[in-house]
Every structure is written in C-alpha cells, then in structure tokens.
Amino acid sequence: MTDNPAGLVVADDVAHALAEGGAVVALESTIFSNLGLPAPANAEALARCKQAVLDQGAVPAVTAILDGRPHVGLTADEEKRVLHGTRKVAERDLAVARAQGWDVGVTTVSASVALAHAAGISVFATGGIGGVHRGSEVTGDISADLDAIANHPIVTVSAGAKAFLDLPRTLEYLETVGVPVLGWQHDWFPAFYTRSSGLPVPHRVDDEQVVCDVLRFRTRPSTGVLLTVPIPVADEIPEAHIDAVLAAALESSTAAGITGPAVTPYVLERIEKETDGRSIPANLALARNNATIAARIATTLAATAG
Template identity: 85%
Template sequence: MSESAEPILSDDVAQALAEGRAVVALESTIFSTLGLPAPANADALELCKQAVLDQRATPAVAAILDGRPHVGLSSGEEKRVLQGTRKVAERDLSVAQAQGWDVGVTTVSATVALAHAAGISVFATGGIGGVHRGSELSGDISADLDAIANHPVITVCAGAKAFLDLPRTLEYLETVGVPVLGWQHDWFPAFYTRSSGLPIPHRVDDERVVCDVLRFRARPATGVLLTVPIPVDDEIPESRINAVLTAALDSSARAGVTGPAVTPYVLERIEKETDGQSVPANLALARNNAAIAARVAVALASHAV
C-alpha cells in the first residue's frame, strides 16, 4: 500500500500500537446489514469489541470512509458502518479511494491488507471465504485465501463458510503455504458446526504456540489461519444445517446468483430456513473468535517485549 493510502488510525489504536500493546483488527462487513440483519449487526459490533477489551486488547474495526481507509473507528463512524451497503475486498481498496466511496465495509481480504499496513498482526472474523462448490467450472475462489497467504497476519475464524467446498479450500491453503491451526480442536470447523469431518492439519492448545507459528513460518510474507470451533451450546446440528445449505445453494443457482453475491444470498436464506437460529449462532462464534484473537494478540505483544 502506497504512503498516500496508509490507513487512518483512531487515537486509541495508534496509542496502543505505539506502546506495543495488543490490538485486534475486525472486519466491518459482518457489522453491516450485508453481514447480519439489524439490530443483530450492532449487537455483533458491541459483543466483538467487548470481547477484545475483556482480554486487555484494543479493537480496531476497519472500513473505508469518505474515500480513506480507516483502522479503528469513533462511535459516529461505527454508526455509518452499521448502515454500509458496499463491500470492499482487497482488490477494491484502490478503487474505493480513487472514487471517494462514502462508506465501504471491508471483507476478510481487505481487512487483512489494512491490518498489515497498520502494523496489526492479529485479525478476527466470523468465517473466511474459500473455494466455492463447482469452482472447477466457475473458477470461483475467494480473494480471502490469497490475502491470508500474502500478508503476515494471524486470521482467527470459525473455519470457512459452511456452503463452500471445504476439502478444496484446505487444499488451496496448503498450496499457497498457509499454516492452518485448530484451536484446542482436531477438526476443521464448518462455521455453524464444530466439525466439517475434515481433520485439521495442526492442533494448538496454547496462544503462545500460535505466536511461534507466525514467527517461525517458512515464508515471511505468509499469514497464519487459526480456526476456532463455535461454542458447543451455540452449534446448529449438522443434519439440520446441511439440509438448509443444500436448499440455499440450489436456490442461488436457480436465481443465477454468482461471485460475491452468493454469500449474502445464502446467509439470508439460511436465516429464514433456520427460523433465525443462525443469527445467535453467528453472534456467538464472532464473539468467541474475537476473544481468542485478543488472547493471541496479548501473547504476541508480550513476546515482543
């Protein structure tokens, strides 16, 4: 990112970084209505921020505001994000700035890039994008994967979105050299469910080990993916969610929905088909991820002392 495009840091984020204290980047798409319906999106924002603060770390929400990238927002800026309707992936960052977008909510790929530019090494999200089903025909692979592979940031998530091709997503991450870790768990999570049935490449039980994986990785520019299963009490049974996912994907195919539009379309259908059960599950996993990310960020900051 060029010097003129360096992100604007909020005062608390700038001070925490200057003092070497723990900071956790947060994407803003999940806090907009593109991620969760109102008022759940506002609930998610407060829950995730508080989860980070409870671990004595500083939350830093990323977004584009008035054509400039921001990392860390004021309360007024957060209100604008809650109403945001334009997604910004990493490839869109330059366009959003050149065209002076009023509000752009950042996806995983954009947030990882902005976190790196700001000097933040830990980022929390809900679930990452990945290789889409049918990608052998469509070529649809989320930019999230390349962003994680090309920025030295620890991304903490509940696995990839459950409607993706999870085996191919793991294969892609292996190809691009991203260490994939399971937080106190042996299976790759599937967002709403704790296990996809796919073994995790490496289990870790301590946040300091996660920090060492970042320190010792073979490719200095590559990030680390730390997957955290949804809390047991908030999991949606696999039998129920699988049926809902199949119906949602069939519906999106019939409607001709492709590319970035698939995720919000499918998530909306899942919410309706689960009678809203997917929303509290989403809130629970996002909060849990933010808490674990903060623990890792605190350990990383103490490593640097």
C-alpha cells in the same frame, strides 16, 4: 485520528497501542453491516466483539472505508455509518474506493487483512473466511480471502470457512499457498455453524504461545496463519439440519443465476429464514468467541515481542 505513510486513518487508541507495543485486534466491518447481519443483530455483534477484545486487555480496530479513506479503528459516529453500509470492499477494491471517494465501504476479510498489515497489526478476527466455492472447477470462483491470508503476515482467527463452500478444496488451496492451518484446542476443521466439517485440521494447537511461535517461525515472511476456532458447543446448529438448509439455498442461488460475491449474502439470508432465526445467535456467539481468542493471541504476541 492520525494518518500514516500508507494513507490510513488510524484511530488514536489504536495508534497509541501500536506505538507502545500493545495488543491490537483488527475486525472486519462487513459482519457489522446490513450485508452481514440484519439490524439490530449487527450492532449487537459489534458491541460484543469489541467488548470481548477489551476484556482480554487488547484494543479493537474495526476496518472500513469512509469518505474514500481507509480507516483502522472507528469513532462511535463512524461505527453508526458502518452499521448501515451496503457496499462491500475486498482487497482489490481498496484502490478503487479511494480513487472514487466511496462514502461507506464495509471491508471483507481480504481488505481487512490488508489494512491490518498496513497499520502494523498482527492479529485479525472474523466470523468465517471465504474459500473455494463448490463448482469452482467450472466457475473458477475462489474467494480473495485465501490469497490475502497467504500474502499478509497476519494471524486470522475464524470459525473455519463458510459451510456452503467446498471445504476439502479450500484446505487444499491453503496448503498449496503455504498457509499454516491450526485448530484451536480441536482436531477438526470447523464449518462455521458446526464444530466439525468431518475434515481433520492439519495441526492442533492448545495454547496462545504456540500460535505466536507459528507466526514467528513461518518460512515465508509474507505468509499469514489461519487459526480455526469451533463455535461454542451450546451454540452449534445440528449438522443434519444445516446441511439440508445449505443444499436448498445453494440450489436456489444457482437457479437464480447468483454468482460471485453475491452468493454469500444470499445464502446467509436463506439460512436465517430456514433456521427460524437460529443462525443469528450462532453468528453472534462464534464472532464473539473468535474475538476473545484473537485478543488472547494478540496479548501474548505483544508480551513476548522483541
């Protein structure tokens, strides 16, 4: 492990790859913790995503806070600590986590994008991003993920946004802040468990080089790119089924007075129960698929850098 000027602890394999101009893919750690998936699915997700990145010739770099230090890339022992993590870290929390010396903090999309940028990584893979919540016109609840994507020059690869969000407003917000939204070999904005939300994706792309060029040619140097990848066909949950489950879960969370960051784990837990566990294989499949595509983007970006 090495420290860089930003105070990051960067794993040796990640530091070496970056120094040599190699391909690296950052990964969030929330999905690999108890807050993302129940054991042992969280460990399986970690193993699958890391292997998917390695299979494409890139280096995986899981981000997390450990003993008050931000890490980019983890050892096997550090990964075990993350699997049991129960404290989420968004970008706004990074400074607090360092100042207070948090034992284990699992990083959300916003924190992971920020740490990836600080380490010099240009590609990040996740499951689904946060976005504008339903009822935001009253609550003002908009995920910090969107601001992070808009303010760090990273390609974020995801299966769209989480399906229980206000997806039309999420796309509108991304347009307002100037984030190019791309659809990977697909014409529709995916909704996590389903391949299409019914909303057209602003721009379809069919190969890795175009994604890399969009990142290079953006007019705002600090702005990132969102590449949306639909869940594999075989793993999709039927839209009618998931819509009914989501409606019930959101109604229940509202009745229970659950708001803000607590909504996501609550709704995901309800979805798991109401789909008889089918959401877990879907999560595993889309996360691995996203990691594969992200690694392909990273290797292309590395090969054409300069």
